[in-house]
Amino acid sequence: MAIEATDITKHFGDFKALDGVSVNVPNGSLTALLGPSGSGKSTLLRVIAGLEEPDGGTVRFGGRDVTHVSAQNRGVGFVFQHYAAFKHMTVRDNIAFGLKIRKQPKDKIKARVDELLGLVHLTGWADRYPAQLSGGQRQRMALARALAVEPEVLLLDEPFGALDTRVREELREWLRRLHEEVHVTTIFVTHDQQEAMEVAEQIVVVNDGRIEQAGSPADVYEKPATPFVMEFVGPVTRVGERVVRPHDLDIVQDAEPGALEAMVQRVVYLGFEVRVELVPTDGPPVSVQLTRTEADALELAEGDIVWVRDGRVPARA
């Protein structure tokens, strides 16, 4: 189901959390709300879920105005950063909760819960309590619980934020595959640009209660609409007045018009990539990202004087 949020405003006391935000999420898509903490991204998600009432604006699901429909009747699946597991219930009862509320027949509930337990790889854990599960397992349980009632919209609030790196990567991969299987319209909130790039089909960059840019990961990365997006979605470095990505820069041994003279301060090997930190004769330090092959060919050593140029612009003859 397509989601349209239009002109949403929301205050908490004097604090303006959302300042006329509009977002369109196409039916069946996987969208990331990306922004720093306090940017309003979680508030926007909660407004879409019906957990917060906006001061102004409308929320539509598939064209239907749901702005004043309670969370209870909105039919969204919601996943919280800290799992919100029902601690006094077993994994099975957690997942069955929404189905029991809907008074489904017992055998049907059991069949559906068994299916979901398989989907989230928790089949052997049905009779455990949340306290006996790891963070990753708890979050998978929370996902199964949200999916049990077959919501048309799945909303995830920093779903992997409380997990360690390895589990986080596993779950990202898993969420993407799940989305390919289930095709429920999904929005997830994250402050991690890499996570947004890796998982989402569409990224909405939120800052200071406003939308900075919405587009595909490639668009947001390659054609940032604002300086904020440029800096937030990837590494940046300053060359004179311009802000560029370190991998868009080249190092050459000889002086060139438009190139910046600089001294190599440090060469850092990061596996396949090499980061070269330089101090120009004039201006702030510059960071350049090269492939290992490029770096080896240049035979850079600390103290070398080289020239830095923008690799996207072909060198003049």
Add this chain to the structure above:
Amino acid sequence: MKGLRFAALGYLAAILVAPVGLIFYRTFERGIGAAWESVTTPEAQHAFWLTLVMVVIAVPLNTVFGVATAMLLERREFRGKAVLNSIIDLPFAISPVVVGLALILVYGRTGWFGDWFAENGIRIIFSTPGMVLATIFVCLPFVVREVQPVLREIGTEQEEAARTLGATPAQTFWRITLPAIRWGVGYGVVLSTARALGEFGAVAVVSGRISGVTETATLRVQERFEAFDPVGAYSASVVLALMGMAVLLFMNLLERRRRRMAA
């Protein structure tokens, strides 16, 4: 460390163990027969019965009120919230005797509703309803104050999750919130019960202290003492102490069970 331990134990012995132990000793000094006889007279039985009535009415009422108030204070924003929050502690701050007098002012014969009560033949003061009111008043804060921090600690996420899964506010309360706060409610009930059993001052003022009619167990202890019947006073005290100990034992079991569940 050793010195500190002796100081603590010595303090407890002087303040707690010696007086309570002596009560037990004095009660059975002249044999168990005299003590038994004294606590099984019709007046004594009525006194214990009346104390139980106080507990059975006041504690459930305070539990319902306490949970509702704690929910209100922790889950809603409204004007006057800070005022309500501080009023809850009033029964801790006001002497029970003053509570009793205040109740007489409102519900007594010359009070606000005195005429109306008199016309309809309802008696509040110097009767059971007034004593129940007094007991409710002095026990008011326990459940609220035990449940509030638990509500704060569990946060709102589980309740929000239940709502997004289609639960009504009532379903959310019964299936999610109440099971999550049950230990807090349990402690509140235990403390309220202990307080209701032992209440003296407020009940004394509003009861009129008619032996066999409006005399609770604590009032009977005082009445026997003043009537130069030490065995009567001591034996009634022992029964009260045993009731209190049973309540504390229950609390201990509750705590042990909670620890096991948390593990």
